[in-house]
Amino acid sequence: MPTNTTDLNPPTRILMGPGPSNVHPRVLRAMATPLVGHLDPAFLEIMDETKELLQQLLQTENDLTFPMSATGSAGMEACLCNLLEPGDEALVCINGVFGERMADIVERLGGRLVPVRAEWGSIVEPEQVATALQSSRPKLIAVVHAETSTGVLQPLSQLAQMAQDRNALLLVDTVTSLGGFPVQADAWGIDAVYSATQKCLSCPPGLAPISLSDKAVSVLNARTKKVQSWYLDLTMVRRYWGQDRFYHHTAPISMIYALREALRLIHEEGLDARFERHRRNHETLVAGLEAMGLSMLVEEGHRLWMLNAVCVPEGIDELQVRQTLLQDYNIEIGAGLGDLKGRIWRIGLMGESSTKNNVLLVLTALEDALRRQGHEMESGAGVEAAMKSYAAAE
């Protein structure tokens, strides 16, 4: 036995980073439920229920709707490698880490990449895509709905229209938006969508919900070459999630128990109430931060409700601030990634973590951490502004 294997005893954190978010006790309890087999009739029923709950959350009737057995990024790879074949053209909107990741995957599978880039912290303008479409005929247009690395919400309606006009598939990354902001797969004309469990679904990380429209399924059915990944090959995985129940791989039973419970909690709260909660806590946090003299990376109107990119003031050691929050308050917030490393903090208000108490706490903790570095501000201004904002909303 190694000397260091003591009882599992991690600290109790308030998770306000880019995910994972805090998990409801009912979901944790589901995780601890004794297992049945992956072909047990009782489990097949649980799969069907999970699929139905997911369809409701995604507002879709897509039959091919289920969680892939891996984390969100595998959902991204699954959609791309099932819908594209070598030589296929794919237009990818890139304004952050996850757009870059999609582009990387397109190249790995031999696709011809048409990148449309925007500054990190801005949306990709529909006009940019329109311009790119003048000299390309993509099979697929890919875009990140909620760019976790920058806090930007990408408007989708014009892109959906362009995809439809060109008979291209529209692929949307909803890893961070799903469960905290409306995603209407059918009404919006989305052909392929993937997400993750550890953001606004407030389930532990480990699954990637995906959904494909009939149009996407027909593209999948018309493939001339096997999908390059065996594990992510939807032509096989769908036979397990469909009526065949054909064994492909052993499903992560406990994670599916947990996802089902997380989805039940979402539907018990109600989608509208849940989205409104995310909106209100976000707006209040922003009011508090701005009252403290801090500024947001993203302009108003394009900000995510569940992930707030806050500019690090000049002269402040951003790492030191995060360490103060973690060590003295047990609050986790996120750092910037890639080009934004050292320039922003990312404060998550996702799922169970999106609460009034957490907003008030993080404002208080942030004020303390900034004061310790000599940053001047009016005492209690952030919390005061937040309290006013909550009162006004009631």
Place this chain on the structure above:
Amino acid sequence: MPTNTTDLNPPTRILMGPGPSNVHPRVLRAMATPLVGHLDPAFLEIMDETKELLQQLLQTENDLTFPMSATGSAGMEACLCNLLEPGDEALVCINGVFGERMADIVERLGGRLVPVRAEWGSIVEPEQVATALQSSRPKLIAVVHAETSTGVLQPLSQLAQMAQDRNALLLVDTVTSLGGFPVQADAWGIDAVYSATQKCLSCPPGLAPISLSDKAVSVLNARTKKVQSWYLDLTMVRRYWGQDRFYHHTAPISMIYALREALRLIHEEGLDARFERHRRNHETLVAGLEAMGLSMLVEEGHRLWMLNAVCVPEGIDELQVRQTLLQDYNIEIGAGLGDLKGRIWRIGLMGESSTKNNVLLVLTALEDALRRQGHEMESGAGVEAAMKSYAAAE
């Protein structure tokens, strides 16, 4: 809300199929532990401990040793797609479903497949491989240590010698053997090994432990082309599990909590004691089955201790037998796969499921199920033989 989302309430099963196996309460409790972030200092420590526990179980000093964030088959794909590039030759030993799966993956990634086939239920003879090596120069030789679809234990020493002589990498699937039978990665000259959590580790499914030797790592480092899978790209994933702690994807926190606890339980029991337990329960089960007039698919000496392939007697409806076991005894056993569908049952004795009580129960239940179909045998013969076998061993 869908009408069918009641409280999660699956039946309590005795899991004696091909996996998942039953999970210890301590591991279930670990699953329910509140989350910390995937870059939290407390989690990084848990990762290091998990890695060290895995190294001990695999009997290796390989630095690149950690669980991939998906189920066992993704471990298979990860090893193959990281170590092979398009055009590389790979010799794959095929005597069951999982050898076929390796061959399929080799072809998907553009490798040149050299298949060496043996009958399902038999080992691949080293002579067959020697013959194939006369007309091939494989970069990699792949073999399944414990073929879950047939119950065959593949001897490795001669294959390892041949791989070494030819300067080929040796890749071994230990999905079903690890934790129930010795796997000595370093001493046996294994260059790449993968496993799964839901078999003899008795942890829920969802992770694929892998380990690469220095030789395999140097092949990885010398790649000329990016790994075709982004999600499984070890050149990136290792930076998260190594000292860089560079973000790649959000690790499945709860599953790693659980794996760490399952590995602690294994080391508390002691490897030798654990392997001996698996051996004894297997031998006793076989004694009982044979006393009941049933026969094993695999000849003595090549049988797995954790997965017993039992021939279905003529005239017996094998599905009906499994249904009786499930419905009347809450015991899950497995069906045959592929060519063996309808011809065998697969009785698992893996990890927590490998107990004296389970052996006695399954013999009793099986006798009942067979009698209901008019199969004649001496009453209680299976249990009697098993009790004698246990007594003799004490």
